[in-house]
Amino acid sequence: MINLKEKKALLFESLALFFIFLIFYEISLYDLRLFHSLADLFGILIILCLFTIVWNSHDRIERSYLFFLGIAYVFVGVFDLLHLISYEGMNLLPEANTNLFLQFWINARYLESFSLLTATFFVSKFVHGKRTVIAYLLLTIFFAYLIFSSNFPICYVEGAGVTDYKIYSEHIISIIFLLSIFMFYKKRELINSRILNYLIVSIIFSILAELSFTIYADLSGSQIFTGHVLKVGAFYFMYKAIVVSSIQIPQEALFNNLKRSKEQAQNYLNIAGSMFIAIDETRRITLANKKAEEVLGYSQDELIGLNWFDNFIPERTKSDILRIFNELMDGNTETNRTIETSIVTKEGEERTIRWQNSVLKDQNGKIIGTLSSGEDVTIQNKARNMLIASKLEAEAANRTKSEFLANMSHELRTPLNSIIGFSEVLLMKKTGELNEKQTHYANNVVKSGKHLLELINDVLDLSKIEAGKMSFEPENISLPEVLDEVQLLMTPLAYKKSIHLRFSIEFIDIRIFAEKIKFKGILYNLLSNAIKFTPENGRVCVNAKIAEDKVQISVSDTGIGIPEEKLRYIFEPFRQVDSSTSRQYGGTGLGLTLVKKYVEMHGGDIWVESKCGEGSTFSFTIPLNENP
Incomplete structure (x- = not known):
């Protein structure tokens, strides 16, 4: 389907062709010979443009049938130029006459028709440019020699008009053109549809032009005007086919590839878990991904063009962040490090972002902006700060506990040693004899007391270690x-x-x-x-x-x-x-x-x-x- 831009271009071309037709028509009414010369010259200029485009874009287009035609048509143009300057009214060739004039014309049309037919065999095949040029140069020299040496068949006789050779040749050329259409259509699967359409229209115009040249009575007839207009049209549509293949289609392919690459890159950025922000040398945002939209609270259309520093950087840190940006723009690669900064969202909330920065350069290596990937670490930082605070609290509580246990252990050991000591005195019977039951109880007191003392000593040692008060002298x-x-x-x-x-x-x-x-x-x-x-x-x-x-x-x-x-x-x-x-x-x-x-x-x-x-x-x- 044709888009609006293509419709406008087509309308402009149609109007331009219509005005050219009107100009040619007005000139033909004023002076048919002048029209004839201008029409031939216009066709030659189209051919030169066609060859120039093909030859200069041979490294970007497929060197197949259209490349072959681009070379062929420049030699067709050589014979059309000789046809133009051999016109009796031009006075450029001493031996100029109507027969010579028509011989160059017929030779040009034979060369054109056979070139189109030959081109059908080069569809999707490689064409050697230098070999093709040499071949056509030799053919051009050979046929020019035949014409100038009077060895080419006569096309016009003074007083009798065009010869049968000339008339039959126009029909033969038309048949070759028709055969070219058939061959191109047969290989339509290998040819771009737009190019094929232009080729077929060009060849149809050539056929109609040849038929016009078979029915005129003299060189001043209306058929001559019609034939030349159709011939210019044929050259124009051949030019369009070449332009579409060598410029328009490659440009569209390049544009589409660039568009797809951009969309693909944007998709990659959108599915990334980090923010991506590109800032140009004027400090304005030129790229932002989905994650950036989510964190900042703006849509992508709203973000593009905003000044990053005026809209998202808090005033207290703006000078420091600007200094880092300027260092990056000056090529200071040491600035390309991970940094954490605060940003302000659309709702006015401050969030902490961990950035990794890099620079963007043009084709000449000039720094034109920065690209930064950012990770929102607001929650992680809060959790880390809470964890640190909790750890400090726990350590303080643990030290308090250890100090308490150390003090309590010391206070418990003194009375416990007394209990153990007095129980042992009882067992030594220093205060009198003990019966069996009293001895059993005293033993239990000593045993339990020593176990408790061991526990208190261990608790005291552990508390000293945790409180950092345990001596260590290796x-x-x-x-x-x-x-x-x-x-x-x-x-x-x-x-x-x-x-x-x-x-x-x-x-x-x-x-x-x-x-x-x-x-x-x-x-x-x-x-x-x-x-x-x-x-x-x-x-x-x-x-x-x-x-x-x-x-x-x-x-x-x-x-x-x-x-x-x-x-x-x-x-x-x-x-x-x-x-x-x-x-x-x-x-x-x-x-x-x-x-x-x-x-x-x-x-x-x-x-x-x-x-x-x-x-x-x-x-x-x-x-x-x-x-x-």
Whole structure:
């Protein structure tokens, strides 16, 4: 369907052709010979334009049948020019006469018709430009020689008029033209419909022109006027076919490709989860995607053309943002970094956007604007600030709790030590004899008091660590010596349950950077648990080895093991395998928590591997002979 722009162009062309026709008609009434010369000259100019367009656009159009015709018609134009200057009234050739005049005409029409027919064989085939030019140049020289040497058939005899050769030739040429139409139509699937229509109309005009030239009585008849007008029309429609193929269709294809590329790029930008804003050198928005519309509260049509800084940047930050924009426009690539700025939406709400900026350049490399992708981080920033505030609150509450527990533990230990001390005095019978029931009660008081004191001591140590008040004084100590001391201390405990305790050390002497008391506390806690949770006649093994720049110590047992789902919180305070374990085996539930804290104070790591019914292995690392 023809759009409005094409309709206007068609109307303009139609009016222009109509006025040219009127001018030719008026000239023909005034001087037919002048009309004849102008019509021929006009046709030659069309042919020259046609060839110029084809030759200069050969790298942009398909070099097939239309390229072939563009070359052919320039040589047709050569014979039409010779036809024009051989007109007796022109006085440009000494030997000019009507016969020579018509010989050039007939030769031009033969060349034109055969060229059109030959072109049908080059539809969708490649045409070699130089070879075609050479071939037509040789043909032109050959036929020009035949005509000038009087070896070409006579077309006009003075006193008798046109010859049979001339008349038959016009009919033969018309038949060749018809055959060209048939061949082009036969290959219509390979030819653009608009180009095909122009070609067919051009050839029909040529046929009608040839028929007009077969029925005139003399060179001043009305048929001559009709024939030349039709011939100019034929050249014009051939010119249109060439223009459509070499300029209009490629331009439309280029425009459509650009339009599709722009629409595709806009679609990509619209489905992106980030804002995209392009700003030109006048600080106005030239591009905005859907996400930008959603965040800013404007439609795309409203956004385009708005000054970005006047409409969306808060006054308090405008100078800083303008400075960054100007640096980008000046080519300062260091400014191309991620920044966070505030913007003001249509509703007046401020939102925080994290921007990534880049520059836009023209074909000469000149910076013409900026392109920025932005992520709305307003909610994330609020959540982060709330999280930080909550964390600070939690840390403050935890310190308060730790300080409270430390103070309370200190206050509880004093009376508890008195209770334990006086109970032990009673058991020593310093104040008199106790009966069996009194002795049992006193033992329970001492046992429970010591358990409570152990719990208070652990709570106090943990509170000190969390409050940052736990002292830590590492030094270079001999690891084999410390292991020997621990083995000596733990052997009696293992002996009571008939547990085989074995220490496996893969080095003779090595020193570690650790606080001796806390390091021994780590091993004491792990070994106490291993012995406590291992049945009689079981095994507990301590293995020490070098692992890169650290020493790795593992404590393994053949005890009850830990369920897999409980492993993830085994080092948390007051966490034990289950309540029944607590009742059966006792303990404060803080031992492993303190062990983990002590290991981390040394710059090490601790982990556990366990399987129910098969035992557990606790492993930890301590740096070698250096401050962690």
